[in-house]
Amino acid sequence: xxxxxxxxxxxxxxxxxxxxxxxxxxxxxxxxxxxxxxxxxxxxxxxxxxxxxxxxxxxxxxxxxxxxxxxxxxxxxxxxxxxxxxxxxxxxxxxxxxxxxxxxxxxxxxxxxxxxxxxxxxxxxxxxxxxxxxxxxxxxxxxxxxxxxxxxxxxxxxxxxxxxxxxxxxxxxxxxxxxxxxxxxxxxxxxxxxxxxxxxxxxxxxxxxxxxxxxxxxxxxxxxxxxxxxxxxxxxxxxxxxxxxxxxxxxxxxxxxxxxxxxxxxxxxxxxxxxxxxxxxxxxxxxxxxxxxxxxxxxxxxxxxxxxxxxxxxxxxxxxxxxxxxxxxxxxxxxxxxxxxxxxxxxxxxxxxxxxxxxxxxxxxxxxxxxxxxxxxxxxxxxxxxxxxxxxxxxxxxxxxxxxxxxxxxxxxxxxxxxxxxxxxxxxxxxxxxxxxxxxxxxxxxxxxxxxxxxxxxxxxxxxxxxxxxxxxxxxxxxxxxxxxxxxxxxxxxxxxxxxxxxxxxxxxxxxxxxxxxxxxxxxxxxxxxxxxxxx
Ligand SMILES: [Cu+2]
Numbered sequence: 141x142x143x144x145x146x147x148x149x150x151x152x153x154x155x156x157x158x159x160x161x162x163x164x165x166x167x168x169x170x171x172x173x174x175x176x177x178x179x180x181x182x183x184x185x186x187x188x189x190x191x192x193x194x195x196x197x198x199x200x201x202x203x204x205x206x207x208x209x210x211x212x213x214x215x216x217x218x219x220x221x222x223x224x225x226x227x228x229x230x231x232x233x234x235x236x237x238x239x240x241x242x243x244x245x246x247x248x249x250x251x252x253x254x255x256x257x258x259x260x261x262x263x264x265x266x267x268x269x270x271x272x273x274x275x276x277x278x279x280x281x282x283x284x285x286x287x288x289x290x291x292x293x294x295x296x297x298x299x300x301x302x303x304x305x306x307x308x309x310x311x312x313x314x315x316x317x318x319x320x321x322x323x324x325x326x327x328x329x330x331x332x333x334x335x336x337x338x339x340x341x342x343x344x345x346x347x348x349x350x351x352x353x354x355x356x357x358x359x360x361x362x363x364x365x366x367x368x369x370x371x372x373x374x375x376x377x378x379x380x381x382x383x384x385x386x387x388x389x390x391x392x393x394x395x396x397x398x399x400x401x402x403x404x405x406x407x408x409x410x411x412x413x414x415x416x417x418x419x420x421x422x423x424x425x426x427x428x429x430x431x432x433x434x435x436x437x438x439x440x441x442x443x444x445x446x447x448x449x450x451x452x453x454x455x456x457x458x459x460x461x462x463x464x465x466x467x468x469x470x471x472x473x474x475x476x477x478x479x480x481x482x483x484x485x486x487x488x489x490x491x492x493x494x495x496x497x498x499x500x501x502x503x504x505x506x507x508x509x510x511x512x513x514x515x516x517x518x519x520x521x522x523x524x525x526x527x528x529x530x531x532x533x534x535x536x537x538x539x540x541x542x543x544x545x546x547x548x549x550x551x552x553x554x555x556x557x558x559x560x561x562x563x564x565x566x567x568x569x570x571x572x573x574x575x576x577x578x579x580x581x582x583x584x585x586x587x588x589x590x591x592x593x594x595x596x597x598x599x600x601x602x603x604x605x606x607x608x609x610x611x612x613x614x615x616x617x618x619x620x621x622x623x624x625x626x627x628x629x630x631x632x633x634x635x636x637x638x639x640x641x642x643x644x645x646x647x648x649x650x651x652x653x654x655x656x657x658x659x660x661x662x663x664x665x666x667x668x669x670x671x672x673x674x675x676x
Contacts, residue, residue: 160262193248193249194251197227197247197331198227199224199225199226199233201223202221202260202310203221203222203257204219204261204373205260208238208240209288211387215466215534217360218240218360219240220240221325222243223243232621233246240321240384241324241349241384241404242325244347245326245328246324246571247328247329247330249299249329249330250297252297253296254293254295255293255295256291256293257293259288264285266285266286266311267307268307268310269296269305270308270444270596271320271426272298272305274599275653278294279654279655280309290298300329300427300428300601301629302334302428302562303428303629304402305348306446309323315661316661316664319404332519333429334429338509339509344395344398347400348382348400348464348497349384349402350381350402351382351404352377352379352380352405355379364662371662371666372539372666373405373407373589373662374591374660377408378488380496387495390498390500391500392501393503394455395502395505396506396508400446401446401449402446403443403445406443407490408645409620409634410441412464413466414465415463418436418440421452422447423436424628425625425628425630426445427601431516431628433512433515443661444631444632445555454505455516456501458501459501460500462499464497465493465495466494469619470491470619478500518629521603521644523566523569523605526644527563527567528568532571533559536573537574537593544591544658544663544668546657550668551669551671553662554671557670560673563646563675564674564676566647567644567646569605569643570642571640571642571643572598572633573635574640591637594636595632595635595656595657596631596657597654597672599654600631600646602625602644603628605642606625607638609638611653612638617637617639621636650674651675652673654670654673655672
């Protein structure tokens with residue numbers, strides 16, 4: 141089960157579906173252009189809609205069951221997306237061959253994307269395009285979930301800037317298990333601003349999806365073995381996988397790489413660092429490139445969040461090794477009658493030190509381009525421009541009756557409260573307040589569950605402008621807070637126990653009903669999710 145599963149560079153690149161010689165495409169045949177013209181979405185007060193890029197991309201995407209070799213011995217039953225390109229460049233879809241993960245979409249800003257989702261699962265499903273600014277009926281709201289055997293047609297223009305976005309299922313109360321059993325892929329957008337930088341590309345541009353899973357002696361995934369406790373805390377597995385591979389190794393050249401990291405775990409938080417203490421150079425967050433690179437001694441990456449690293453191995457000697465690790469941290473406090481041992485719902489609790497990925501440095505690679513001092517231009521939101529600057533829209537995160545709530549509410553499929561309605565075009569100040577996790581907050585007294593909540597808003601990218609931590613939470617907070625990267629566009633932000641996080645968000649593109657929720661997927665499935673409505 142834990143056998144060393146060494147991946148050669150060749151295999152890994154194949155796994156990644158990149159490198160000219162080993163490019164693994166799920167469909168190479170181009171089918172002549174269909175007659176259907178791209179639909180124009182209900183737009184918009186949008187300040188910017190890119191000119192359409194041709195050709196459009198048409199993809200059949202099937203969610204179904206299969207088996208995959210994760211370890212030696214029995215194959216592992218998984219759920220997997222499989223894509224085939226019906227129109228457009230075959231290079232727009234890269235397959236992670238041999239992995240439950242994927243595929244990877246690689247599209248240009250302005251491109252029209254049509255995806256025909258076919259549900260071959262035994263349960264309802266729907267795809268959410270995490271981070272994309274698209275109309276509500278393209279966004280994967282659970283009310284659009286389709287039955288087994290049914291299909292759903294997506295058709296949207298990619299207006300997002302270059303960045304590492306992703307997609308995963310979003311059916312109500314089934315998101316966590318469907319992601320867990322393998323359904324997730326990356327959606328990578330490029331644009332002209334990014335292209336002009338000449339960042340590492342091709343085999344030097346490597347997506348790394350970090351997840352944790354638990355397996356039984358027959359190599360089968362085990363979910364929620366601890367029942368209710370897993371549900372309340374969030375699932376934590378004892379095996380770390382990168383792009384679906386345990387004990388992941390990667391052979392790299394002595395050159396510069398762009399590493400695109402996604403925390404695709406259900407609830408685990410990583411404190412990512414190089415094992416030798418070399419600072420990490422960050423060039424992008426959820427919504428794409430930063431204005432300028434920043435460095436961190438470690439990066440705190442919560443479920444749903446992405447970060448892109450500039451990794452320079454050019455001065456490493458051949459045969460040396462760099463390891464990406466997750467540093468230890470205290471985890472999250474709990475007290476009361478059910479505290480202590482019972483809260484450790486995994487043999488590998490949040491905060492346990494982890495090996496994530498070993499990189500073996502090989503021969504000299506491509507010439508090293510210098511790290512650009514400027515990466516992009518960003519429109520900076522200003523709090524004095526927010527329509528509610530003196531009256532932030534507040535969301536209290538708490539626990540009641542064993543369920544995590546937002547403003548004392550849980551998810552209702554169609555309900556939107558009066559205080560969940562915003563105006564199209566408005567810039568708003570939102571604040572997430574995670575200060576009611578204590579026994580008092582849940583009205584039970586016997587249980588004190590103070591947990592972090594990575595909060596995700598659909599349909600937008602926002603800017604984090606402030607964080608405040610309550611004094612009694614400071615010491616645990618400071619073990620992770622230096623790893624936040626709040627300099628760029630975000631769609632998911634970690635709100636720690638005792639913390640208030642303020643974000644500025646403009647609802648600029650589409651009216652309709654979207655979601656905001658905790659991206660701890662067990663919390664989400666249990667109801668820590670709400671609709672908000674953008675009205676014009
Ligand atoms: Cu949560």
